[in-house]
Amino acid sequence: MTLAKTDNLKLAEIAILCFDLGTSESVPPELRPAFLVLGKRLRGTLMNLLSAQFDSQTPKFIEANKKIGEANKALKKTAEDLKEAADTIEQTGKLIGILDGLLGIAIRFA
Amino acid sequence: MTRNIKFRLTVLLPLLSLAVMATGCSNNKEFVKKIDDFQTSVNLTTTAIGTYYLELNSFERELYLQERLLDPSKEVLTTERNPKDPSKIIPTALAGRVFSAESIKARTDAIRLLGAYGRNLAELAGTDAPARVAAASKVLGENLGRLGTTFDNLTGDQTAKKFVAPAGALSAAFGVIGQLVLEEKRDAALTKAIQEAAPQVRIIIDLLEEDLETVIVLQQLTGTKAALTELITYYNKNRQNLNLEERRKALDEIYRAQERYDIAVAFNPSGLMSSLRDAHEALVKYATSDRTPQNLASLVSSLEVFKERAETVAAAVSQLHDLKKGTL
Numbered sequence: 222m223t224l225a226k227t228d229n230l231k232l233a234e235i236a237i238l239c240f241d242l243g244t245s246e247s248v249p250p251e252l253r254p255a256f257l258v259l260g261k262r263l264r265g266t267l268m269n270l271l272s273a274q275f276d277s278q279t280p281k282f283i284e285a286n287k288k289i290g291e292a293n294k295a296l297k298k299t300a301e302d303l304k305e306a307a308d309t310i311e312q313t314g315k316l317i318g319i320l321d322g323l324l325g326i327a328i329r330f331a
Numbered sequence: 332m333t334r335n336i337k338f339r340l341t342v343l344l345p346l347l348s349l350a351v352m353a354t355g356c357s358n359n360k361e362f363v364k365k366i367d368d369f370q371t372s373v374n375l376t377t378t379a380i381g382t383y384y385l386e387l388n389s390f391e392r393e394l395y396l397q398e399r400l401l402d403p404s405k406e407v408l409t410t411e412r413n414p415k416d417p418s419k420i421i422p423t424a425l426a427g428r429v430f431s432a433e434s435i436k437a438r439t440d441a442i443r444l445l446g447a448y449g450r451n452l453a454e455l456a457g458t459d460a461p462a463r464v465a466a467a468s469k470v471l472g473e474n475l476g477r478l479g480t481t482f483d484n485l486t487g488d489q490t491a492k493k494f495v496a497p498a499g500a501l502s503a504a505f506g507v508i509g510q511l512v513l514e515e516k517r518d519a520a521l522t523k524a525i526q527e528a529a530p531q532v533r534i535i536i537d538l539l540e541e542d543l544e545t546v547i548v549l550q551q552l553t554g555t556k557a558a559l560t561e562l563i564t565y566y567n568k569n570r571q572n573l574n575l576e577e578r579r580k581a582l583d584e585i586y587r588a589q590e591r592y593d594i595a596v597a598f599n600p601s602g603l604m605s606s607l608r609d610a611h612e613a614l615v616k617y618a619t620s621d622r623t624p625q626n627l628a629s630l631v632s633s634l635e636v637f638k639e640r641a642e643t644v645a646a647a648v649s650q651l652h653d654l655k656k657g658t659l
Binding site: 240 | 549
C-alpha cells in the first residue's frame with residue numbers, strides 16, 4: 222500500500238481563489254459572501270488534511286484528488302468569466318463534502 | 332646555474348613554507364570565526380522558525396475570535412459538535428489545539444537540537460579552556476540525549492515520531508567529542524563533530540523543510556488571507572453605518588491584515604532551511620578538506636547567504652508580531 226496526501230497545495234490555492242473572489246468587484250455583491258464562506262470551510266478542511274495520509278489506491282482518495290483539480294480549474298475560469306459563478310460555488314461546496322468524507326478513511330496522520 | 336638553483340632552494344623554500352603556514356593559520360582563524368557566524372545565524376533561524384511552531388495554535392485561536400468579533404450571530408464556545416460526526420463533541424479552535432502539543436514539541440525540540448549543535452561547534456572552535464569545554468560537551472551530550480528520550484515518549488503523535496531517530500543520533504555524536512578536546516586536538520574535534528553530526532543534521536533540516544512547506548506555509552497563507560477577506564467583507568457590509576472613527580479603525584485593521592498577508596507571501600520560512608542546508612554542507616566540505624583559501628571562500632559565501640536569509644526571516648517574524656499588536 223502506498224501512502225499519499227491530498228493535493229494540499231492546490232487546495233490552499235482554491236481557498237485563496239475563493240477569498241479573492243469574495244472581495245472582487247467583478248463578482249456580484251450578493252455572491253461574494255458565499256465565496257468567503259467557501260474559502261473558510263475549505264481552509265478548515267485543509268487544516269485537518271495537512272497531516273493526513275491515505276491509501277493512494279482507494280477510490281475515494283483518487284476521486285477527491287480529481288475533484289480538487291476540477292474545482293481549481295473551475296475557480297480559475299470563474300475568476301476570468303463570472304457567468305458560471307453560481308455553478309462554481311455549488312461545485313466547490315460538493316468538494317468540501319467529499320474531502321470531509323475522505324478524512325474518515327485516513328490511514329494515519331504523519 | 333647550479334648555484335642559482337641552490338640559492339633559490341635554500342632561501343625561497345623556507346619563505347614559501349612560512350607563507351603557506353601563515354595562510355593555513357589565518358585560514359584556521361577565519362574558520363573559527365566563520366563557525367561563530369554560523370552559530371549566530373543558526374540561533375536566529377531557530378528563534379524565527381520556533382516562533383512559527385509555537386504560535387500555530389494561537390494563530391488559529393485569533394482567527395476564531397476575529398470571526399466572532401465581526402459576526403455577532405456566532406457564539407464563542409469552547410466545545411462544539413463535530414460537523415463530520417455530530418454525535419461527537421470536540422474542542423473549538425479557542426480551547427482546543429488544532430495542532431497537538433506533542434507535534435509542536437517534537438519540532439521545537441528538533442530546532443533546539445540544531446541550535447545546540449551550532450553552539451557546541453562555536454564553543455569547540457573558540458575554546459582556550461579545553462577541560463571546561465570537554466565537560467560542557469559531555470553535559471550537552473547528556474542533555475541532548477534526554478531530548479532524544481523525550482522524542483521516544485511521543486508515542487501519541489505519528490508526526491512527532493519521525494524526528495526521534497535523527498535527534499537521538501545527533502545527541503550520541505556529541506558525547507564522544509569531549510575526549511578529543513581534552514587531548515588538545517581542537518581541529519580534529521571540530522572536524523569529527525561536524526562529520527559525525529552531518530547525517531543527522533541533514534535529516535532534521537529535511538524534515539523541518541518539508542514540514543514548513545507542507546504545513547506552516549499553507550496555514551499562514553490561507554489564514555492571513557482569510558483574516559483579510561473577513562475584515563474587508565465586514566467593512567463593505569457595514570460601512571454605511573460606521574462613523575468616521577469607526578471606519579478609520581476598520582480600514583486600519585484591513586491595512587495591517589494586508590501587510591500580514593504580504594509578509595506570508597514574501598517570506599517563505601522553508602527557504603531558510605534551504606540556506607541552512609547549503610551553509611551546513613559548505614561547513615562539512617571545508618572541515619573535511621585541506622582548507623584551501625578557495626574552499627574557505629565557498630564557505631564564506633554560503634554563510635553570507637544564510638546570514639542574510641536568517642536576518643530577513645527574523646525581521647519578518649518581528650514585523651508580524653508588531654502588526655499583530657497594532658504597533659505598526
